[in-house]
Amino acid sequence: SCAMLRATVKLCCGIAHDHLRRLPGKHCSPPRRPREKQAEKRVLKEMLRGFTLLCLAPAAACLEPARDVSPSQFSSVDLFYITQGETALQRALSILQQHTSWQAETMLDAVAAVSSAALPGLGKVFRAEAVLAVPVARLHRELFEGIEQMPQWNPTLSQVKVLQRIGTDTLVTHEVTAPSPGNLVGQRDFVSVQHRGRRETAIYLVGTATHVEPLPLQEGCIRAESRLSCIILQPLAGDPGRTRFTWLLSMDLKASAAGWIPTSIINRVLPQSQADFIKHLCRHLSATACP
Numbered sequence: 001s002c003a004m005l006r007a008t009v010k011l012c013c014g015i016a017h018d019h020l021r022r023l024p025g026k027h028c029s030p031p032r033r034p035r036e037k038q039a040e041k042r043v044l045k046e047m048l049r050g051f052t053l054l055c056l057a058p059a060a061a062c063l064e065p066a067r068d069v070s071p072s073q074f075s076s077v078d079l080f081y082i083t084q085g086e087t088a089l090q091r092a093l094s095i096l097q098q099h100t101s102w103q104a105e106t107m108l109d110a111v112a113a114v115s116s117a118a119l120p121g122l123g124k125v126f127r128a129e130a131v132l133a134v135p136v137a138r139l140h141r142e143l144f145e146g147i148e149q150m151p152q153w154n155p156t157l158s159q160v161k162v163l164q165r166i167g168t169d170t171l172v173t174h175e176v177t178a179p180s181p182g183n184l185v186g187q188r189d190f191v192s193v194q195h196r197g198r199r200e201t202a203i204y205l206v207g208t209a210t211h212v213e214p215l216p217l218q219e220g221c222i223r224a225e226s227r228l229s230c231i232i233l234q235p236l237a238g239d240p241g242r243t244r245f246t247w248l249l250s251m252d253l254k255a256s257a258a259g260w261i262p263t264s265i266i267n268r269v270l271p272q273s274q275a276d277f278i279k280h281l282c283r284h285l286s287a288t289a290c291p
Contacts, residue, residue: 078166081210085170085195088208092230092248095119102127105271111279112245114271119250122227124267128247128274134285136233136243140203142281143231144196147173153284156180156276163215169196173207174215184265185253188224191215205231209252225252247274 074082102115105126112130119125132139142149151157158178162171171194179187190209197204209225217223227250236242253266 074166081164081166081172081193082170082195084193084208084210085206086197088193088206088228088230089195089197089204091228092204092206092232095125095248096232107271107275109275109279111282112275114274116267116271122250125228125248125250126271126274128245128249128271128278130245130278131236132243132245132278132282132285133241134243134289135241136201136203136235138285139233139243139245140205142284143233144171144194144205147171147194151178154277154280156273156280163191170194172210176218176221179220185261185269187221188253189215189218189221190224190226192226192229202232202234205233222254224254226250227252245278247278249274 100117100119102117105114105116107114112128114126114128116124116126148160148162150160156178157175159174159176161174163174164172166172173192173194174189175192176189177187192207193210194205194207197206207226207229209227228248229250230248232244232246232248234244234246236244249270251270253261253269255261
């Protein structure tokens with residue numbers, strides 16, 4: 001059996017034990033409030049969904065064993081965050097293994113090739129692909145370990161803050177986009193789980209919206225949600241000093257105060273935001289390259 005599946009079984013057992021231990025009874029605390037019951041339902045629903053995905057995943061999709069999934073060292077909320085990350089990772093792997101018909105998107109520049117496909121449960125998913133002239137380890141540092149420094153080189157972001165670190169491979173983050181004149185969508189913020197996985201020589205950096213104890217809404221921002229974001233970093237065959245960069249992205253930008261955002265606008269903004277991100281990343285890598 002798959003090591004990732006075994007790890008997720010441990011997660012499920014840990015979460016279930018924690019909740020059963022706290023069920024109201026003769027010698028327990030008073031019954032839980034409706035909000036607590038709703039939070040528990042979300043935890044159990046996400047746990048079951050992640051467990052189901054991993055059970056159905058083919059053996060070839062199994063990643064290296066997670067290093068931080070021992071239930072005894074985390075709270076049920078921590079385990080929920082880890083499970084969200086693992087579920088998003090398996091979902092991304094499933095997409096990558098499907099024989100999907102991707103349609104090319106028209107871009108303003110050729111820094112990346114962007115295509116899209118409509119997928120069940122996610123809607124339209126955009127895939128950006130590029131080859132970057134730096135090794136995987138450098139990109140990994142910039143995009144995961146140095147995530148809070150992103151606004152220094154990406155002008156579309158005004159803030160990225162790590163709210164919580166869970167083990168070595170999971171973060172809870174708050175990201176705020178920068179205000180921009182003429183922006184068709186407006187300013188958004190995101191509360192997300194960021195999770196890291198490895199398979200052979202590839203690194204997977206996944207993100208998905210989280211609903212556990214979110215931050216209060218930010219003034220002037222609309223809370224949007226990342227349905228799925230997955231950046232895959234793979235050494236280029238025959239040239240480990242370069243990286244094949246693939247980014248899957250599906251977002252719910254939510255309606256603005258002015259009303260519903262036309263699908264045509266969203267379908268133009270999201271792929272362009274991917275291309276802009278890669279462009280800013282390339283400039284940053286060039287400016288900070290070792291002599």
